[in-house]
Amino acid sequence: MALDSSHPLCEIDDLHVGFPGHDGKLSDAVRGLSLTVNKGERLGIVGESGSGKSLTGRALLGLLPPAAHCTAKALRFDGQDLLAMPPRKRRRLCGQQMGMILQDPKYSLNPVMTVAQQMREAFALRDPKLSRKAMREKIVDALASVHIRNPERVADAWPHELSGGMGQRVMIAMMVSSGPRLLVADEPTSALDVLVSIQVLGILDEMIARHDTGLILISHDLPLVMSFCDRVVVMYAGRVVETCAACDLVHARHPYTRGLLAANPPLVNPPDELPVLQRDPAWLTETIGAVA
Numbered sequence: 001m002a003l004d005s006s007h008p009l010c011e012i013d014d015l016h017v018g019f020p021g022h023d024g025k026l027s028d029a030v031r032g033l034s035l036t037v038n039k040g041e042r043l044g045i046v047g048e049s050g051s052g053k054s055l056t057g058r059a060l061l062g063l064l065p066p067a068a069h070c071t072a073k074a075l076r077f078d079g080q081d082l083l084a085m086p087p088r089k090r091r092r093l094c095g096q097q098m099g100m101i102l103q104d105p106k107y108s109l110n111p112v113m114t115v116a117q118q119m120r121e122a123f124a125l126r127d128p129k130l131s132r133k134a135m136r137e138k139i140v141d142a143l144a145s146v147h148i149r150n151p152e153r154v155a156d157a158w159p160h161e162l163s164g165g166m167g168q169r170v171m172i173a174m175m176v177s178s179g180p181r182l183l184v185a186d187e188p189t190s191a192l193d194v195l196v197s198i199q200v201l202g203i204l205d206e207m208i209a210r211h212d213t214g215l216i217l218i219s220h221d222l223p224l225v226m227s228f229c230d231r232v233v234v235m236y237a238g239r240v241v242e243t244c245a246a247c248d249l250v251h252a253r254h255p256y257t258r259g260l261l262a263a264n265p266p267l268v269n270p271p272d273e274l275p276v277l278q279r280d281p282a283w284l285t286e287t288i289g290a291v292a
Contacts, residue, residue, distance in 0.1 A: 009038055010037045011076045012035050012056070012060065015033040016030060016033075017068055030238045033235070033240055037182065040213070043214075044219060045216060045219075046222055046232060046235070046260065051238065053186075053235055057218055060216075061094050078097075098184075101183065101204075105171050109167060115143075141177075142177035145177055147169070147199075164196065176208070183214070184215075185215060186218045188201075225246060226247065234254065256283060259275070262274070
């Protein structure tokens with residue numbers, strides 16, 4: 001895939017996200033993170049739970065909880081300063097040009113609204129002038145585009161009537177069908193079995209290629225990231241410790257990344273015991289090179 005790195009689609013420079021403790025002092029969950037995503041690029045972010053991956057994606061889309069304290073030298077999308085943007089304009093931008101797929105549709109979809117009602121709410125942000133009939137057609141077409149066999153029936157279904165894979169397809173249809181320029185996918189297959197995960201990733205791959213969408217894929221699954229992404233950022237304790245081409249991740253040099261790779265045993269001749277990651281306090285303060 002030929003990527004244009006001269007004009008990043010989005011740019012994060014020195015991002016800090018903190019939360020106040022019982023004593024009122026801020027404790028940083030993301031500390032000095034910097035990265036870029038180019039048009040059509042697939043960037044994977046990997047790391048342990050609590051390393052700041054999801055908070056990074058939410059900060060970019062302005063979806064942090066009210067208690068969060070967010071600062072950055074730059075937070076840009078297509079050259080636009082997101083930090084200086086009025087909340088209403090930023091919300092519209094997220095509804096039209098930026099989207100996020102969350103990891104479990106059971107918690108992401110509203111249980112008291114049908115699929116059609118939720119998709120109508122999302123699509124109205126992008127095209128508020130659509131007639132009721134045109135909106136219904138758009139919803140059904142979006143569901144059909146993610147290979148749902150009976151989109152009319154699914155449109156009228158409640159979230160509890162959907163399987164995990166079906167719910168995730170609905171989330172993809174809601175976020176991707178209008179052609180966002182940037183998509184953040186936060187563990188989109190973590191709640192699915194292997195076969196359904198492959199199907200969902202195939203659909204996501206097809207939709208991203210169709211719209212030339214930039215992707216940030218947040219995942220614990222290193223083999224998935226290596227096969228699906230162009231570039232990988234490795235996070236530890238809110239910081240970037242390593243970045244490399246996805247195909248080169250198996251040759252990573254940082255001991256933390258090597259430890260994550262070692263925690264994925266091979267299916268053939270697996271070791272009797274998995275190695276225990278030995279953490280070095282220096283990882284919290286070491287100088288990190290700029291992310292290309």
